[in-house]
Amino acid sequence: MEAPAIAERDRRWKAADDIMARHDVDVLITFSDFGDQSSLQRYFTNFRSSYDYIAALLYRGQKCDLVMTHPGAIPIAGQLSWATDILPTAVPDNMAGQNSVQTPSVASQIANQIAKRGINRIGVAGMEYFPNGWIEAIREANPAAEFVDIWDDVHQLRLVKSEGEQALIRESCRISDVAWSHVPDIVKPGRKRYEVLADIEHILRLEGCEDSFNLCMSMPMLQQPLDRNPYSALPIEEDSVYLIEISPRYLGYFGQQTNLVATGPVPGEMLAAHNAVNAAREKGLELVRPGADLVDVGAAITAQFKADGFEPASPSFGHAIGLELEDYHIKGAPFELKEGMTFIFHPMAAGHPAVMRADTYLITANGYERLTTGDPAAMVL
Numbered sequence: 001m002e003a004p005a006i007a008e009r010d011r012r013w014k015a016a017d018d019i020m021a022r023h024d025v026d027v028l029i030t031f032s033d034f035g036d037q038s039s040l041q042r043y044f045t046n047f048r049s050s051y052d053y054i055a056a057l058l059y060r061g062q063k064c065d066l067v068m069t070h071p072g073a074i075p076i077a078g079q080l081s082w083a084t085d086i087l088p089t090a091v092p093d094n095m096a097g098q099n100s101v102q103t104p105s106v107a108s109q110i111a112n113q114i115a116k117r118g119i120n121r122i123g124v125a126g127m128e129y130f131p132n133g134w135i136e137a138i139r140e141a142n143p144a145a146e147f148v149d150i151w152d153d154v155h156q157l158r159l160v161k162s163e164g165e166q167a168l169i170r171e172s173c174r175i176s177d178v179a180w181s182h183v184p185d186i187v188k189p190g191r192k193r194y195e196v197l198a199d200i201e202h203i204l205r206l207e208g209c210e211d212s213f214n215l216c217m218s219m220p221m222l223q224q225p226l227d228r229n230p231y232s233a234l235p236i237e238e239d240s241v242y243l244i245e246i247s248p249r250y251l252g253y254f255g256q257q258t259n260l261v262a263t264g265p266v267p268g269e270m271l272a273a274h275n276a277v278n279a280a281r282e283k284g285l286e287l288v289r290p291g292a293d294l295v296d297v298g299a300a301i302t303a304q305f306k307a308d309g310f311e312p313a314s315p316s317f318g319h320a321i322g323l324e325l326e327d328y329h330i331k332g333a334p335f336e337l338k339e340g341m342t343f344i345f346h347p348m349a350a351g352h353p354a355v356m357r358a359d360t361y362l363i364t365a366n367g368y369e370r371l372t373t374g375d376p377a378a379m380v381l
Contacts, residue, residue, distance in 0.1 A: 001167065001168070001171055001208075001250075001251070003046060003251050003252075004046055004164055004165070004168075004251075005164070006082075008046075008162060008164050008165075009046065009082040010062075011162060012043065012044060012157070013044070013058065013062040013064070014062065015157050016028055016044065016058055016154070016157070017060060017061070017062055019123075019150055019153045019154060019157070020058075020060050020123055020150070021060070022153070023121075023123060023148050023150050023153070024121055024148075025060075025121040025122060025123035025148050025150065026059065026060050026117070026119045026120075026121055026122075027057050027058065027059050027060070027114065027117075027119050027122055027123060028044075028057075028058045028123040028124075028125070028150065028154070029055060029056070029057055029058075029110065029122060029123070029124055029130075029134075030043070030044055030055070030056045030058070030125055030154075031053055031054065031055045031056070031106075031131070032048075032049035032053070032054055033049060033052075033053055039252070039323035039324050040056075040125050040154065040158070041054060041055065041056045041066075042252055042323060043158055043323055044056050044058050044064065044082070045064060045066050045077075045081045045082050045083050046080070046081055046082045047066065047077050047080055047081035047082070047083070048210070048252065050070070050073055050076075052069035052070060053069055053106055053131070054066065054067060054068050054069055054073075054077075054106070055067045055106050055110055055134075056083065057110065057113055057114075059117070063084045063085075064082065064083045064084050064085075065083060065084070065085045065086075065087055065113055066081055066083035066085070066086050066087065067087045067088075067089070067106050067109045067110060067113075068086060068087070068088060068089070069089060069106055071088060074086050074088060087109055087113070088104070088109070089104035089105050089106055089108070089109055090104050090105070090108050090109040090112055091103075091104050091105075091108055092108045092111060092112065092137070092140070092141060093112045093115065093116075093141070094141075105133075105137070106134070107131070107133050107134040107136075107137035107138075108137055110134060110137065110138060111134075111137040111138045111140065111141035111142070112141065114138055114141065114142060114145065115141040115142045119142075119145075120142065120144045120145060120146055121146050121148055122138065122145055122146065122147050122148065123148050123149075123150045124147055124148070124149055124150070124151075125149070125150060125151045125154040125155065126149065126151040127147060127149040127151075130147070135147065155328070158322065158323065158327070159320055159322070159327060159328060159338075159341050160338050160339075160340040160341055161322060161340045161341065161342055161362075162340070165253060165322065166340065166342070166362060168250055168251050168252070168253040169250075169253045169254070169255055169321070169322065169342050169360065169362070169371065170255075170371055171208075171250045171251075171253075171255075172209065172248050172249060172250040172253055172254055172255030172360075173255035173257070173360050173371040173372045173373075174207075174255075175204055175207040175208065175209050175248040175250060175255070176204075176246045176247070176248055176255050176256065176257040176360075176372055177257070177372060177373050177374065178203065178207050179200050179203045179204055179207075179246045179248070180246060180257055180259075180374050182199070182200075182203055183244060183261060183379065184379070184381055186199040186200070187216075187236060187242065187244070187261050187263070187381060188236060188263075189235070189236050189237060189238045189263055190235055190236065191235065191236050192232070192233050192234070192235055192236075193216045193232040193233070193234055193235070193236065194232060194233060196216045196236065196244075197214055197216050200212075200214050200216075200246055201214065204246070204248045207248070208250060209248035209249055209250050210249055210250065210251065210252070211249050212246070212247055212248045212249055213245070213247040213249075213254075213325055214244075214245055214246050214247065215243060215244065215245040215258075216232070216242055216243075216244055217242060217243045217354065218234070218237075218240065218241075218242055219240075219241040219242060219243055219260065219270065219354065219355070220241075220270065220352075220353075220355075221243070221353040221354040222353070224240075236263060237263065238263055238264060239263060239264030239265070240262070240263050240264065241260055241261070241262045241263075241266055241267070241270060241378075242260070242261050242262075242263075243258065243259075243260060243261075243354050243355075243356070244258065244259060244260075244261045245257075245258040245358070246258070247325055249325075252323050253322055253323060254321050254322065254323075254324070254325045255321070255360045255371060255372065256321060256325070256344050256358055256359075256360055256372070257358065257359060257360065257372040257374055258346065258356060258357065258358035259356075259357050259358075259374065259376075259378065259379055260274055260355065260356075260357075260378040260379065261378070261379045261381065262378060262379065262380045262381065263381055264380075265380070266378050266380065269352075270352065270355055271378065273310065273349045273351075273352035273355045274355050274356075274357065274378050275308075276304075276305060276308045276309075276310045276349050277346070277347050277348060277349055277355060277356055277357060278357055278376050278377075279304055279308060280301045280302075280304040280305045280308075280310075280312070280317075280347045280349075281301065281317070281345050281346070281347050281357070282304075283300050283301060283303070283304035284297045284298070284300045284301040284304075284317065284345065284347070285297075285345065285361075285368060286300065287300055288337065288345075288361070288363065288367060288368045289337065289363070289366065289367045289368070290337055290338055290339045290363060290365065291336060291337065292336070292337045293334055293335065293336055293337075294330055294333075294334070294335040294337065295332065295333070295334050295335070297317075298312075298315060298317060298330070298332060301317055301347045305347070305349060310349040310350065311349065311350040311351075312347060312348070312349065312350060313347075313348040313349060313350045313351075313352070313353065314348070315330070315331055315332025316329060316330050316331050316332070317330055317345060317346065317347035317348075318330050318343055318344045318345040318346050318347070318358070319343065319344055320341060320342065320343050320344075321342050321343065321344050321360060322342055330343075337363050338363065339363055339364060339365050340362075340363065341362075341363045342360060342361065342362050342363070342371075343360075343361050343363070344358050344359070344360055344361070345358070345359065345361060346358035346359075357376045357378075359371070359372045359374070359376075360372050
């Protein structure tokens, strides 16, 4: 399977151009950090951040500068990114050639490009996340600069996946299914938890994922021994329960599948809670379709929990997934589902933290499709 093609670039750039026109801005600045935890830069350039902050300047008229921190990444970006120009860090133009101690930076290069083009209205996606130093550098170069937060429109664009994006998420989910098929072989009493996680990661890499987020956590949560190593050296125990999450990332896009795995019988209260979260999720899914409001889905989940003698742990019962593992957090606020969105739905019962079953779902024209295929029941080895 190939990375998003030029047609996908054109679709995204045209949509961004329309958003900029609506807000009367002439450039949209996005950035990525280590590993693309903030992924909008990658969304518009198709380039994975490897070393440090990098910024994309997408201009009206669908031209794009990519400003790189690490000089070694510049030729790589030239081959792999969609950007029309790849630029290094720079000092402010008004200091160029001077005997200055000013260190070249991404911020100064951004400021130089904006000042050179005479741009005053600048679009950003989430003002609270935009680096303060960049704001200062831009305003120093152009005191008339005005920042316009267009996060809502840009985020909505990213949440609705094209067919090409859906195919990449499907592949991530397939890879997750493969890893889950090996869980009975790798979750064995006596093995260290880091060995379990290493085996999962190895399987995912063999299947083509670029990285992943995985968990092997003893249950009940926070009631079992802990150590300070996030990849715990504690052993898998007999007659114990673990929460296993497997979330591979394929060509930028995540899929997720999470469940309880037991090396003996699941304790009665925990099993009842797990059955309740599955029933609540299925009741909520009956309402999932384009045009549905997540508030109504949450109300159906709550009603099912109550019918089974439980309360929901919180208004949250999942999150959107895509270029970021948690691309929109469900939090009880109105939110309209649209065809092409992808979500993880995992309600939890009060008093039973992390007792869950999580799957990846695609919102389709007539409802939804579950993209991960594992058995929702707790896995008893």
